[in-house]
Amino acid sequence: SQTIHQWPATLVQPVGSPLSLECTVEGTSNPNLYWYRQAAGRGLQLLFYSVGIGQISSEVPQNLSASRPQDRQFILSSKKLLLSDSGFYLCAWSGDTEAFFGQGTRLTVV
Amino acid sequence: GDSVTQMEGPVTLSEEAFLTINCTYTATGYPSLFWYVQYPGEGLQLLLKATKADDKGSNKGFEATYRKETTSFHLEKGSVQVSDSAVYFCALSDQTEKLVFGKGMKLTVNP
Numbered sequence: 001s002q003t004i005h006q007w008p009a010t011l012v013q014p015v016g017s018p019l020s021l022e023c024t025v026e027g028t029s030n031p032n033l034y035w036y037r038q039a040a041g042r043g044l045q046l047l048f049y050s051v052g053i054g055q056i057s058s059e060v061p062q063n064l065s066a067s068r069p070q071d072r073q074f075i076l077s078s079k080k081l082l083l084s085d086s087g088f089y090l091c092a093w094s095g096d097t098e099a100f101f102g103q104g105t106r107l108t109v110v
Numbered sequence: 111g112d113s114v115t116q117m118e119g120p121v122t123l124s125e126e127a128f129l130t131i132n133c134t135y136t137a138t139g140y141p142s143l144f145w146y147v148q149y150p151g152e153g154l155q156l157l158l159k160a161t162k163a164d165d166k167g168s169n170k171g172f173e174a175t176y177r178k179e180t181t182s183f184h185l186e187k188g189s190v191q192v193s194d195s196a197v198y199f200c201a202l203s204d205q206t207e208k209l210v211f212g213k214g215m216k217l218t219v220n221p
Contacts, residue, residue, distance in 0.1 A: 034209060044199060044211035057208075090154065092209070099144075099201075099209055101154040 003027060006091045006102030013109055019064075019078040021105050023091030026072065031093040033074040035066055038088040038104070047089075050074060081109045112137040116200040116212035123190055123219050131185040131215055133174075133200035141202040143167075143176050143183040146211070148197045157185075157198070190219045 035047045048066035091102040117132040145157040158167030163178035200212040
């Protein structure tokens with residue numbers, strides 16, 4: 001069966017520090033992969049999506065970047081975190097007509 | 111670009127009340143439409159889906175019909191339960207397989 005792993009579950013980072021959130025998928029090949037941010041009052045915002053290795057589409061210009069070094073690995077990064085980067089980050093992958101979500105990472109930038 | 115607009119909450123209902131959550135979309139072509147639910151303390155999960163016009167998705171007493179003429183996919187349930195308390199997201203998947211979500215609506219059902 002397909003599973004998706006996302007870690008860490010919670011993270012507290014100081015302003016200006018780097019960020020790396022990792023997401024891996026099992027049980028499928030060549031999935032479409034997504035990073036979303038869920039901010040209070042703003043719902044789910046698509047940040048990046050990828051249809052293949054090395055192929056990244058950015059939906060919202062901001063202080064974050066994404067990479068897909070392997071078929072089933074999707075990484076969300078930042079060189080210097082801002083206070084406004086705080087939020088709940090969700091990784092997801094999609095098959096033909098359905099998406100599967102990780103449990104999310106609660107990031108607090110202090 | 112593609113977008114999803116859904117009714118915003120929060121909404122509080124009494125048990126056994128009728129529920130409607132409106133959702134309309136803008137997309138090129140013929141997207142697939144979804145409702146996702148996030149129960150307290152859990153990740154998102156698919157509630158129901160429809161892949162073409164006039165399809166009706168249903169699950170756990172919830173229903174939604176893909177209306178191409180009104181570009182809508184409203185979620186309904188005839189009698190809500192306390193266990194239906196959650197955040198509900200309408201979403202679409204376009205031909206590039208990009209997923210776009212609405213802002214979500216928090217539903218609280220009181221006994």
